[in-house]
Amino acid sequence: MKAEEYQQRELEIEGWPVKLVSYRLGETYHCTLDNVSPGATIARTTGSTREEAESKAIRSAGQKLAATTRRAI
């Protein structure tokens, strides 16, 4: 099998830039979402459609990113 329909785009969630990558592997769409800086993946999801996989990732990442505290320096 091969990854098909590979796409990536950047967006902002809870004030943090994130990169969303999605592709289809067989019948399943896979999505990973990273935090751009430093580039750590914070959500990995699957779905029967790209929209489903991406929306799960965005929801999951949103909860985690909302909990990230910015401190005064």
Place this chain on the structure above:
Amino acid sequence: MSDYKHPETLVSTEWVAQHSKDPNVRVAEVDVDTSEYSKGHVPGAIGWNWTTQLADTIRRDILSKSQFEQLMKDSGISNDTTVVLYGDNNNWFAAWALWQMKMYGHKDVRIMNGGRKKWIAEGRELTTDIPNVKPSSYTASGPDNSLRAFLDQVQAAVQGKNAALVDVRSPAEFTGEILAPPGLPETCQRGGHIPGARSIPWSKACNDDGTFKSYDELKALYSSEGVDGSKPIVAYCRIGERSSHTWFVLKYLLGYDNVRNYDGSWTEWGNLVGAPVERGSAQSAKA
């Protein structure tokens, strides 16, 4: 890849596609997310779990020599096997595995340039088949602790100002604005960086497709921050895997002799009672 000082430590995805099942080649996938391998991997590749197979599971440490030898044997790797490592997150933990393999003296270990990301983006073949591995014999050397920095060595370097400390975390982690990468759990008590460190995020060494930047670009990147190999270099991050990536760049792509990975990193320094911490805007902390 020919401009790098040690181009033999890198292979392309195309090379792996042609050689992943060669009898003297063993490809291993090492991911941050240890479930990625099971979703589909390079044909012929085995998978290593960094949390259970590339670290001591009782105390915080790398593998012992005997644990390392056992992993090699179980993986069908002999002393003369060509090992190719790749993984997610631009090869973070592939570099971590390579660092340990070099500490235990494995001669021919390479990184697949671009990692899992590039393999998938190129639409290359994936399989969920797990290869049958015939156990091998293996004798490790070392550990070569010249590749590793321990706390007392970093403390001495801070006091003596005789090493280039490279903080490879994100600028917001470096300044102390955040204690962990956005979206990940906080794992230290204090934010900031080791006094005197320069901020050169690991990702600056990579192109968007996950491959490493050219020799000239890498040399310019690090030398612009005073990291030019004229004195010992210590790379650190939060837990030591991102700094393995930078350690690989400095040691093998730029060819600097004296480069150590401080795997204790910020989760050691930032939790240490009484350790000096610098916070805020180092001029080098640019996105």
